[in-house]
Amino acid sequence: MDTYNEKGMTKSQWLFHTHEGRIDLRNGILAVVIAVIGLFPIYWMLQLSFKSDQETFGKIITYFPHQFSVSPWLQNLQDKAFLSSLKNSFINGFLTMAITIILGVPAAYGMGRYKVKGRNAFLLTFLVTQMLPASLMLTPMYLIFNKLHLLGTYFAPPIAIASAAIPFAVITLRPYFKSVPVSLDEAARVDGCTAIRSFFSVMVPAVKTGIITIVVISFLNGWNDLVFSMTFNVKENMRPLTANIYKFKNKYGTKWNCIMAYGSILVIPVIIMFVFLQKYIVGGMTAGAVKE
Amino acid sequence: MGNTPKKMKSVSQKQTREGYAFILPAFIYLLVVVGYPIVYNFVLSFKDLNVQNFKLGTSKFVGFQNYAEILTDPKFQLIFRNTIIFTVVCLVFQFSVGFLLAIFFSKKFTLAGPVRGLLLIGYMMPMSVTGLLGQNIFSNTGLVNDLLSKIGIAGPEWLVNTHTALIAVIIMNCWVGIPFNMLLLISGLTGISPEIYESSALDGATKFQQFRYMTLPLMKSSIAATLMLGFIYTFRAFDLMYIMTSGGPLNSTDVLGTYSYELSFTQFQFSKGSTVAIILFICLFIVGLFYLRLLMKEDEE
Numbered sequence: 001m002d003t004y005n006e007k008g009m010t011k012s013q014w015l016f017h018t019h020e021g022r023i024d025l026r027n028g029i030l031a032v033v034i035a036v037i038g039l040f041p042i043y044w045m046l047q048l049s050f051k052s053d054q055e056t057f058g059k060i061i062t063y064f065p066h067q068f069s070v071s072p073w074l075q076n077l078q079d080k081a082f083l084s085s086l087k088n089s090f091i092n093g094f095l096t097m098a099i100t101i102i103l104g105v106p107a108a109y110g111m112g113r114y115k116v117k118g119r120n121a122f123l124l125t126f127l128v129t130q131m132l133p134a135s136l137m138l139t140p141m142y143l144i145f146n147k148l149h150l151l152g153t154y155f156a157p158p159i160a161i162a163s164a165a166i167p168f169a170v171i172t173l174r175p176y177f178k179s180v181p182v183s184l185d186e187a188a189r190v191d192g193c194t195a196i197r198s199f200f201s202v203m204v205p206a207v208k209t210g211i212i213t214i215v216v217i218s219f220l221n222g223w224n225d226l227v228f229s230m231t232f233n234v235k236e237n238m239r240p241l242t243a244n245i246y247k248f249k250n251k252y253g254t255k256w257n258c259i260m261a262y263g264s265i266l267v268i269p270v271i272i273m274f275v276f277l278q279k280y281i282v283g284g285m286t287a288g289a290v291k292e
Numbered sequence: 293m294g295n296t297p298k299k300m301k302s303v304s305q306k307q308t309r310e311g312y313a314f315i316l317p318a319f320i321y322l323l324v325v326v327g328y329p330i331v332y333n334f335v336l337s338f339k340d341l342n343v344q345n346f347k348l349g350t351s352k353f354v355g356f357q358n359y360a361e362i363l364t365d366p367k368f369q370l371i372f373r374n375t376i377i378f379t380v381v382c383l384v385f386q387f388s389v390g391f392l393l394a395i396f397f398s399k400k401f402t403l404a405g406p407v408r409g410l411l412l413i414g415y416m417m418p419m420s421v422t423g424l425l426g427q428n429i430f431s432n433t434g435l436v437n438d439l440l441s442k443i444g445i446a447g448p449e450w451l452v453n454t455h456t457a458l459i460a461v462i463i464m465n466c467w468v469g470i471p472f473n474m475l476l477l478i479s480g481l482t483g484i485s486p487e488i489y490e491s492s493a494l495d496g497a498t499k500f501q502q503f504r505y506m507t508l509p510l511m512k513s514s515i516a517a518t519l520m521l522g523f524i525y526t527f528r529a530f531d532l533m534y535i536m537t538s539g540g541p542l543n544s545t546d547v548l549g550t551y552s553y554e555l556s557f558t559q560f561q562f563s564k565g566s567t568v569a570i571i572l573f574i575c576l577f578i579v580g581l582f583y584l585r586l587l588m589k590e591d592e593e
Contacts, residue, residue, distance in 0.1 A: 023401070023419075024401045024402055027396075027401040027404070028398060028401060028402055028403040030396070031396075031401070031403045031404065031407040032403065032407070034396075034411070035405065035407045035411065038411050038413070038467075038470075038471070039410060039412065039413070040469060041414070041425055041429065042414065042532060044425070044429065045421075045425050045428075061435075061438045062434060062481075072583055075547065076359075081395065081562070083498040088445075101529070103317050103318040103321050104318060106314040106315075106317065106318070107314060107315045107317070107318035107319070109314050110310075110311045110312070110313070110314030110315035111315060113311070113314075114307055114308070114310065114311025114314070114315075115307075115311075116307075116308050116311035116312055116315065117308065118369070120578075120588065122315055122319060123588070124584065124588070125319065125322060126322070126581065127583075127584055127587060129322050129326050129577060131580050131583075132326065132330075132519040132573070133522050133528035133530075133549060133573060133576060134413070134530060134549070135528070135530065135548070135549050135552040135553060135565075135568070135570050135572055136329070136330060136333055136530070136570070136572070136573050137326060137329045137330070137333075138331075138553065138564070138565075138568045138569070139333060139336060139499060139550075139552075139556045139557065139562050139565050139566050139569065140328075140329035140332035140336065140555075141314075141325075141329050141331070142556075142557075143562070143579065144332070159325060160325070162321075162406070163321075163322060163325045163326045166318050166322065167322070167323065170318065173403050195310045195313075199314075210457070217495075220416060223418070224416075224417070224419065224420075226419065226420045226530075226531045226533065226535070227419070227530055227534075227553070231557060234515045242418050242420045243422075245400055245424060245536075247421055249424075256428055259424065259428075260424075260425075260428065263421040263424045263425060265553070266417070266418050266420075267413070267418070267421055267526075268418045270413055270416050270417045271413055271416075274409055274412060274413055274416065278405075278406075278409030278410075278412070279409075281409075
């Protein structure tokens with residue numbers, strides 16, 4: 001990429017005075033324009049969340065806060081019900097992640113490394129499960145969880161959410177494990193490692209980038225979930241932020257600045273993860289869906 | 293030498309046992325958590341379980357009665373139509389815009405990677421927040437009508453009008469679907485070797501000819517996978533409508549996912565809800581089969 005270094009130029013000399021540089025500049029400008037349009041709804045949400053009540057209810061619609069106010073954020077963050085929902089969102093994310101990692105990573109390794117009988121049947125099961133609509137599992141799971149006294153516990157939603165996150169983990173990680181040379185695994189075995197030890201000390205570190213993808217995506221699966229959480233957590237104080245949106249909307253009425261601060265707080269983890277980890281995630285996300 | 297096959301067999305048996313030990317926990321989990329509910333759902337759709345007989349346990353089998361009642365219900369027919377319109381319009385827009393963006397962002401330039409990543413935030417954020425945002429953007433004093441008024445158009449009451457509510461929901465869904473389509477198509481495009489383009493350019497092929505006769509045929513399986521996956525994710529939509537419009541006004545944005553939920557958990561007609569879920573499942577299954585065939589074929593190669 002750094003062709004300007006090879007030619008002994010500064011970046012700006014390269015951008016403005018060479019043919020490739022000008023093309024790069026033109027594409028860059030177009031990309032920024034696309035990003036501004038594509039991300040405008042997120043900007044819209046953020047700017048609304050920093051408006052004073054007065055400006056929110058004003059007749060004129062403004063495109064940035066003229067009176068910058070953090071009060072909408074504070075109103076959320078100082079609310080006990082909000083904080084407990086926030087905690088529930090984290091619990092939902094972490095439990096989903098835990099179940100997915102514990103079951104999904106070994107299965108992906110088994111599918112990528114071993115030629116076991118019925119491999120295609122397993123793969124088919126994982127692929128089909130990933131496609132199922134939540135509606136199909138909702139009613140029977142509700143009735144089963146009711147019998148098992150799991151309704152209204154922190155475990156019910158993650159158990160259901162992980163059923164889609166595990167197949168995704170297996171399908172995404174399998175090509176990663178496949179690409180690790182078998183000799184690496186065998187060398188560890190010769191050195192006296194058991195299958196399990198070699199899995200943890202050799203194979204898992206070798207597919208680190210794939211695992212980061214799964215950690216992030218499975219956490220977000222739990223964090224983003226709406227339908228399982230609101231159905232299985234009948235009590236509002238057990239519900240995560242997503243499932244309590246209506247409750248807070250009723251409380252805030254048309255105070256859109258507070259509602260948008262609520263939404264912004266839900267989006268922040270997504271933004272943070274993408275800014276820091278996008279390099280890993282973007283490649284990992286498509287690995288299983290379409291052949292590269 | 294005589295015992296080599298035996299030794300090999302025992303090695304492969306050990307291999308198989310190890311393999312199963314890694315795979316089976318996840319597989320059994322899915323059988324219990326997903327397989328059993330699906331079977332249960334089928335059974336429920338042939339019974340008459342509702343809130344009255346739920347506690348008493350006196351529900352009984354009614355054959356295809358639920359299916360007959362639902363399929364002939366005008367409300368269901370409207371909702372089925374909504375689901376089809378929603379899915380088809382979303383697919384057309386998100387695929388074509390996503391493809392254009394994929395072609396652009398698969399070029400190598402300094403900002404390609406970072407901007408591509410940023411665009412995915414819309415796809416990765418909670419759909420319920422997208423719904424919340426949609427409610428605000430399409431409200432009377434929202435962004436869309438303000439922009440329209442700037443060019444002299446009086447916007448409709450998007451979410452109150454039965455003719456426009458579905459359009460608003462479709463636009464919000466496309467906002468999420470475009471980056472998703474872009475992501476899948478980029479990975480297909482980057483698989484095409486640049487040499488093919490270079491040699492055809494020497495032969496005097498135009499950009500359009502390259503796209504028509506080289507990119508499209510080489511992208512065939514990638515395009516098919518993207519469309520089928522897009523269909524599956526769009527057809528089963530729930531969160532967006534549930535938060536943005538609650539399926540209203542007058543069921544104009546109700547889709548199979550929200551209707552099944554409403555039957556089971558608002559009206560507590562569990563069997564009716566299960567029946568709608570099965571109909572939704574059958575539609576996905578038909579398209580899913582093509583997707584699976586494509587993936588399994590590629591896996592063998």
